Amino acid sequence: MTIPSPSQADIDAAIAAASHRGQIADVDTAGVGDLAAALGVLRRVESGEAIADADVLAAHDLVHGSVLRHRDGGCMSRLAEVLVSRGVVPAPGDYDGKWWLWWPKSGRGPCRDCGKVRSLTRFSAHFGKEYRYLCARCRAAERDHDAKLAEQLWTALPALYASAVDNSSDRMPHPGAGDGAAPSTTGKADGRPSDDEWNCHVEQLHDMLASMERAGFVLPESWDIDWEPQAGALLFSEVWRGDGCVVVEYRPDDGVLALQPFDDATGEWPESFSLLDGSVEIAVAASGQDALTAVTHAAGEMGLLDATHVRVAESAPQEAKQEFAFRRIRRIFQPAADYRQLPLSEMLREITKNEWLDTYLDMVVDMAGHDVAPDILPDAAALGVAAWCWRNNTAVEAHHLETDVLMARVNVAVTRVMQEHVCPVEGIDWEGIEAALMDPQWELPDGTAIQSLFGDGWQEVAATVTAELKRWHHLDRDVLGPDTTMILMSIGGSTGYTDSWWGQGRWNHICRRIIEDATQAGITLPQPYNFRGAEALIADLADPDLVSDNVWDWLIDMPEAGSDGPRGLRFHHITRTPQRCWDPYWPTDSQS
Incomplete structure (x- = not known):
């Protein structure tokens, strides 16, 4: 491995970078030699000269170890881009584990998983994964794998629930919170669920609410809990996004999760408003992925996965x-x-x-x-x-x-x-x-x-x-x-320009309403769904990339429908986003 000697232009550029706040550098200034050598490698690479990967990496490391690292004119980041394009990516612990701070978020090069040269995105080290550069296709495959793994883990969770009597209420912390005491692993003598069993309920609840959390809802650090002999375990709390609130109740013994309106009966949150007008109960007794899908569909139907549209009541004071x-x-x-x-x-x-x-x-x-x-x-x-x-x-x-x-x-x-x-x-x-x-x-x-x-x-x-x-x-x-x-x-992304676009949380519900209205009006579903049925069409429209042109045409305008409807995606009223109302009750000078 031999780094080529820098040119005079490279040296001059390094001296210019080293000169700072009136202090003029020269060729003997610390770091100038290393930066000049790295700039020379970068110049040769960008001009098309064949430079070995090892030499490019060595040039990058020279800058990283130099006192001029933060005044390199972007040399280190540009060398990192070259390395990504060649499939050379640091290990998770390299450079004290902080290399992602200057390595590019995206680029073009060989994908880590499929090895094909494609547009790449750097994905973060969340949930035990390392920082990695993947193409869009491999990222989608990774997501599918994670979903299947989550379903397998869900089915392996303990299913032992207590059946005795206890009418007391406590506060159940999220897993990892609390006073540090080791949780009990067995139920109490009176039959109440153990701490481990409560923790299992909380984990299941947070898994089921994942789509709402991604849509901006802040899940509580702790949940109110109760247990009764007839109803079994109950977890409940308010869930907030901005000033909008939903009440969540989870009854694991019944396999039911309820989303309910919020009522600020005590007046503690004068700026608040409810995100729901009515309650909905969701069956979540099935396996993990089925429960998550059920909650996602219900939350999407109610508009909870899209931005909130809210107006002030006309009767509100100025x-x-x-x-x-x-x-x-x-x-x-x-x-x-x-x-x-x-x-x-x-x-x-x-x-x-x-x-x-x-x-x-x-x-x-x-x-x-x-x-x-x-x-x-x-x-x-x-x-x-x-x-x-x-x-x-x-x-x-x-x-x-x-x-x-x-x-x-x-x-x-x-x-x-x-x-x-x-x-x-x-x-x-x-x-x-x-x-x-x-x-x-x-x-x-x-x-x-x-x-x-x-x-x-x-x-x-x-x-x-x-x-x-x-x-x-x-x-x-x-x-x-x-x-x-x-x-x-x-x-x-939440205006009338996009209210009929795929990608919004209400998409599945919008498609279902259009299809239901069509079938009730006697409109024939597009082939092959005139044989496969409405549910198959709804399922395929969740990711509509592969449906045929005639299906898209039917969905958008419903050509067979008359002037009185039913309507397709372009004109159906279901595409209009539901609007909430903030109706403040707190007194003002004009009311006193």
Whole structure:
């Protein structure tokens, strides 16, 4: 392994990087020699010269160990990008386990699992996994594997429940919380469930609520518990997203999870409102994945997996309406002020000076999304990026594809890309989205390259889409920070522009209502579902990539229906998002 000698230009660049705050460096300054050598390797690689992987890695390590590591002009990160493109990725513990801080979030190179050279995304080390670079296909396979493993683990959980009498109530902490005492492993003498059995119930409950947690709900650190001889075990608590609340009750002995309206009877939460008007009981006695699916479908049907649409009651006093509006502004932009370490007032002044962002706020946040609560929802944010960086503000509409069916197929493909690059923890990976959308190998499931669908118009589409992604990337990184950006994209993905798109939590319910209305009106289902039945069609539309064009056409417009209906996806009223109402009861000066 021999690192080539740097050129004079490389040395000059290293000296310039080492010069800092009026202190002029020279060739003998600490770190200049190492940085110059690394810059020389990078220059040769970028010019197409054949440099061995070991030499590229050695150059990267020179910078990492140099005193100029944080003033290298991006040399170390660019060398890391080269290494990813060659399939050279650190082990989890390399560089003190912190290499992910400067290695790229996305790139192009051999996938860790399939080995094929594709667009890659770095996925985080959550749930016992290591940081890894995977293509979209292998990431989907990994998710499927995890789901199957979770189902296997679920069926192996203990099923021993107590059957004796105890009318007392306690507070049940989430697993891992508490005073540190070792839990009891057997039931109490009076037959009440043991601590281990209560913990098992809590684990099951949190597993079943996973889709709601991903949709922004904060699960409690501890649950109220009760046990009675006839009803058995009961776990219950309020579950919050912003100011909206749902009451959750879980009766494991009956295999029932209930989602109920919230009533602030004590007046402790004057800004709160209920996210439900009525109660629903969900059967969850089946295996783990079936229970999770049942809760996900029920929560989706009630709109709990999508952004909350809420209005102030017309009868509310004016000062209450003003406070509601001010509270919404604070919840959107306070994370940006914290990110920039600025007072909120100064942050808001800076935002209003950004003409492009101010236009988005006026048109999308204040008009189209005026009633959307400012929460972080990854799936809604994915729809927001798809709507405002692909379909709107770009040349995509100017080069509308041949049919609405084809546009719908591409919308699904675009939304899938966004979902892969939107994380509730890490935010939006703008560079990864750009790389995926601009990848010539990006294609529909039938193998059609999406770029080819736009023909000569692709160059303009690519330029305008890339421009929007870069604009938002700049705003995210330099102006708003990840949380406010996620909130704005969540609002953007929750307006009338996307209320009939695949990717929202209500999608399955929307499809079911359209199909039910059609069958009740005597409309024939599209082939082959005229033989397979409505439930098969509903199941296949959950992931509609592979359904035929005639199925899509039927779903969108229902061609056989008359002028009086029933309606397809384009005009059915079920696509309208349910709206909640905040009706404050606290007294004001005008009421006194």
